[in-house]
Amino acid sequence: MEQEFKSGFVSVVGRPNVGKSTLINRILGQKVTIVSDKAQTTRNKILCIHTDADSQIVFLDTPGIHKPKHKLGRFMDEAAYGSLKDIDAVLFLVAADEKRGPGDMFILHKIKDIHAPVFLVINKIDKLDKEKLLKIMADYSSLCDFAAIIPVSALKGENVSAVMGELKKILPPGPKYFPDDMITDRPERLLVAEIVREKLLQLTREEVPHALAVYTEEMAKRENNKVYIRVTVYVERDSQKRIVIGKNGSVLKEIGRLARTEIERLLGSSVFLDIWVKVKTDWRNKASVLSEFGYKDE
Numbered sequence: 001m002e003q004e005f006k007s008g009f010v011s012v013v014g015r016p017n018v019g020k021s022t023l024i025n026r027i028l029g030q031k032v033t034i035v036s037d038k039a040q041t042t043r044n045k046i047l048c049i050h051t052d053a054d055s056q057i058v059f060l061d062t063p064g065i066h067k068p069k070h071k072l073g074r075f076m077d078e079a080a081y082g083s084l085k086d087i088d089a090v091l092f093l094v095a096a097d098e099k100r101g102p103g104d105m106f107i108l109h110k111i112k113d114i115h116a117p118v119f120l121v122i123n124k125i126d127k128l129d130k131e132k133l134l135k136i137m138a139d140y141s142s143l144c145d146f147a148a149i150i151p152v153s154a155l156k157g158e159n160v161s162a163v164m165g166e167l168k169k170i171l172p173p174g175p176k177y178f179p180d181d182m183i184t185d186r187p188e189r190l191l192v193a194e195i196v197r198e199k200l201l202q203l204t205r206e207e208v209p210h211a212l213a214v215y216t217e218e219m220a221k222r223e224n225n226k227v228y229i230r231v232t233v234y235v236e237r238d239s240q241k242r243i244v245i246g247k248n249g250s251v252l253k254e255i256g257r258l259a260r261t262e263i264e265r266l267l268g269s270s271v272f273l274d275i276w277v278k279v280k281t282d283w284r285n286k287a288s289v290l291s292e293f294g295y296k297d298e
């Protein structure tokens with residue numbers, strides 16, 4: 001009998017510098033640095049999506065779980081705590097070479113009452129010997145009833161598969177929320193479209209009105225760690241299309257070159273950027289539909 005597909009949302013929490021990004025990159029098996037929203041939001045943000053034959057795990061960053069520095073921070077923090085309610089598991093990361101501090105205790109306090117299983121991931125075990133590690137494990141297990149304690153070295157890739165193994169054990173049966181090859185979420189798609197739009201306006205100057213729409217239609221992981229991105233530029237008239245494409249495609253080529261460089265910096269991986277220009281007089285209608293999903297072009 002075929003195994004039931006499992007899926008779920010996993011929140012990754014921990015003090016700064018414990019190695020969250022390194023672990024996420026290791027799990028994905030490639031370098032995908034997800035855009036960090038500089039403005040602190042109260043909602044969960046997708047760090048990465050890991051899909052294989054029988055499961056899909058969406059790893060989330062939960063802003064504000066760390067110790068608030070001011071009043072507004074406290075408010076944000078409460079909202080973030082609320083957003084932890086719907087998740088399926090928590091990965092609480094600590095660094096083996098750092099003493100347990102108030103920051104860790106603060107997080108522990110926050111996650112204690114969560115109904116989902118909490119896994120303690122002790123990272124950077126390459127930095128210390130086994131005896132010290134056992135002490136850390138004993139210390140933490142006296143504080144909280146963890147579903148499991150998993151020592152790893154995210155940097156070296158040691159035991160990272162155990163994290164996946166533990167998560168798969170507790171994942172509920174569920175749908176594939178995102179397409180197989182999707183590695184990022186909407187905000188990145190929006191940023192990519194914005195970058196293309198910006199270069200386009202820069203190079204065509206006043207010749208093409210601002211009434212154009214740019215959508216990221218596809219963003220997918222391909223061989224050689226390349227990210228394939230297909231963007232469509234909708235213009236309203238043939239004459240505008242000709243301007244955007246330029247003589248022998250020269251303008252579009254330059255737009256692509258400039259945008260690609262910037263997108264590669266954004267994603268931290270090399271990118272194949274495919275830009276299509278289409279004339280669509282009713283793109284405004286499409287825009288209103290898409291905006292419901294957050295695919296706004298401004």
Ligand SMILES: Nc1nc2c(ncn2[C@@H]2O[C@H](COP(=O)(O)OP(=O)(O)OP(=O)(O)O)[C@@H](O)[C@H]2O)c(=O)[nH]1
Pocket residue numbers: 014015016017018019020021022023123124125126127152153154155156
């Ligand atoms: N020795 C060792 N170093 C590690 C390991 N994992 C991460 N590091 C290092 O620790 C530092 C912080 O790692 P990040 O992955 O950026 O940490 P982070 O938790 O995402 O940090 P913030 O973005 O500040 O929250 C980097 O210099 C990593 O190379 C590990 O397993 N062993």
